[in-house]
Amino acid sequence: MRRFTFFGGKGGTGKTSCAAAYALSLASKGTRTLVVSTDPAHSLADAFGKPIGFETALLRENLWGLEIDAEVEAKKYMKVIQEKVLDLVSAAIVEEIKRQIEIAYMSPGAEEAAIFDKFVELMESAGTTYDSIVFDTAPTGHTLRLLTLPEILETWIEHLIEKRRKAMHLMKMAARYDSVLADKIKEDPIIETLSARKEKFALARRYLTDSALSGFFFVLNAEKLPILETARAVELLGKHGVHVGGMVINKVIPPEAGAFFEKRRSAQEGYLADINSRFSSFVRVELPLLDSDIQGVEQLEMMVPLLGALDASGE
Amino acid sequence: MNRQVFWEKLKSTLHNTWEFIVLFHHGTFVDKRMAVVRKEAFDINDNLMLLLFGDYLGVPNPMSYYMLELLPYVANDLEPWERRIQNRKFLIAEKAAQYDFD
Ligand SMILES: Nc1ncnc2c1ncn2[C@@H]1O[C@H](COP(=O)(O)OP(=O)(O)O)[C@@H](O)[C@H]1O
Numbered sequence: 155m156r157r158f159t160f161f162g163g164k165g166g167t168g169k170t171s172c173a174a175a176y177a178l179s180l181a182s183k184g185t186r187t188l189v190v191s192t193d194p195a196h197s198l199a200d201a202f203g204k205p206i207g208f209e210t211a212l213l214r215e216n217l218w219g220l221e222i223d224a225e226v227e228a229k230k231y232m233k234v235i236q237e238k239v240l241d242l243v244s245a246a247i248v249e250e251i252k253r254q255i256e257i258a259y260m261s262p263g264a265e266e267a268a269i270f271d272k273f274v275e276l277m278e279s280a281g282t283t284y285d286s287i288v289f290d291t292a293p294t295g296h297t298l299r300l301l302t303l304p305e306i307l308e309t310w311i312e313h314l315i316e317k318r319r320k321a322m323h324l325m326k327m328a329a330r331y332d333s334v335l336a337d338k339i340k341e342d343p344i345i346e347t348l349s350a351r352k353e354k355f356a357l358a359r360r361y362l363t364d365s366a367l368s369g370f371f372f373v374l375n376a377e378k379l380p381i382l383e384t385a386r387a388v389e390l391l392g393k394h395g396v397h398v399g400g401m402v403i404n405k406v407i408p409p410e411a412g413a414f415f416e417k418r419r420s421a422q423e424g425y426l427a428d429i430n431s432r433f434s435s436f437v438r439v440e441l442p443l444l445d446s447d448i449q450g451v452e453q454l455e456m457m458v459p460l461l462g463a464l465d466a467s468g469e
Numbered sequence: 470m471n472r473q474v475f476w477e478k479l480k481s482t483l484h485n486t487w488e489f490i491v492l493f494h495h496g497t498f499v500d501k502r503m504a505v506v507r508k509e510a511f512d513i514n515d516n517l518m519l520l521l522f523g524d525y526l527g528v529p530n531p532m533s534y535y536m537l538e539l540l541p542y543v544a545n546d547l548e549p550w551e552r553r554i555q556n557r558k559f560l561i562a563e564k565a566a567q568y569d570f571d
């Protein structure tokens with residue numbers, strides 16, 4: 155069974171609704187399912203009509219929800235580091251170090267990194283605590299960065315480890331005649347820490363690029379821009395080896411919508427044809443535009459049978 | 470002093486001197502070589518630190534959040550390192566001035 159299912163796409167296309175409905179369908183089949191929002195603008199709680207926060211909340215039998223809070227995760231991370239630092243550092247520079255931690259916390263990449271760490275932690279818990287995790291992701295750009303981050307950072311960190319190894323090798327040579335230095339470099343927490351970090355990136359990459367474990371589903375509407383964006387994203391994920399499971403074409407205006415929608419509907423026919431030819435190699439599911447927003451478990455459940463076809467791929 | 474004794478003495482002096490020379494050269498040679506190795510090791514490390522903590526000096530680092538976890542092990546080195554890097558910047562600027570780049 156697929157362990158990680160991602161729903162991604164432009165804002166407003168229906169990612170959250172699809173992720174929620176799909177998670178419900180898994181849970182009702184007895185799969186212990188966690189549905190996670192990685193979108194800083196969470197709406198999972200709205201979709202379920204139940205409060206969900208940064209700690210796992212039980213939503214119904216076999217179904218848990220979580221909205222990753224970057225700030226909370228970053229604070230936890232900082233706290234652990236701060237405690238360690240204060241243990242090891244001379245009193246004179248404690249204040250300076252606290253300031254450095256503060257700076258890194260405010261740095262541009264911090265939010266993304268904090269979300270990524272939680273994301274990996276959750277992935278690791280699948281297979282034991284949960285059978286399956288469904289990700290309700292942020293709009294495309296943010297999510298593509300999240301999914302391609304491990305590959306880019308792994309290369310970077312390898313480079314750092316290589317440099318440190320070289321320095322340590324030279325220091326060991328010098329230390330043959332210098333016992334003080336020799337004692338200092340016996341073990342290297344820097345290489346250990348960098349390696350642990352690298353291992354985390356590698357693990358995420360192994361999960362994300364294993365098509366038996368992970369599948370990414372694009373949610374799009376039959377409109378020009380979402381199609382173009384999806385096409386670009388499919389290409390990028392392909393380059394990074396992330397398996398695209400299929401497409402959900404949401405908010406398709408049904409024929410019974412009436413004369414008022416006729417013009418829109420015929421424009422949509424053209425886009426649907428475009429989608430079907432561009433993405434012919436992927437599973438495609440069409441969901442009708444409903445006459446109201448989708449809110450609460452009952453309404454989500456109406457979508458469940460329609461999403462069934464998504465299970466056909468990625469197994 | 471008879472010849473025998475003289476030669477013995479000379480031999481032993483020469484021997485000692487030779488040993489001294491060997492030791493001396495070996496010593497300085499090893500020390501010098503090791504100093505070079507040591508310096509290279511420390512230079513590589515300083516460059517590495519720049520990749521890890523460059524943001525403290527205004528070099529943007531997309532990974533600075535992750536680099537924090539190294540802080541406990543390098544914190545005590547940060548200040549001297551910053552000083553060395555500033556010196557190096559100064560030296561480079563001085564050299565550049567000599568060559569009159571325009
Ligand atoms: N098929 C549909 N018919 C009617 N409304 C829908 C449909 N799918 C989603 N919606 C509504 O559209 C809005 C955006 O959906 P949402 O799932 O939150 O999108 P996203 O997570 O991609 O931003 C929500 O108000 C949702 O209830």
Ligand SMILES: [Mg+2]
Pocket residue numbers: 169170193196197290
């Ligand atoms: Mg959403």
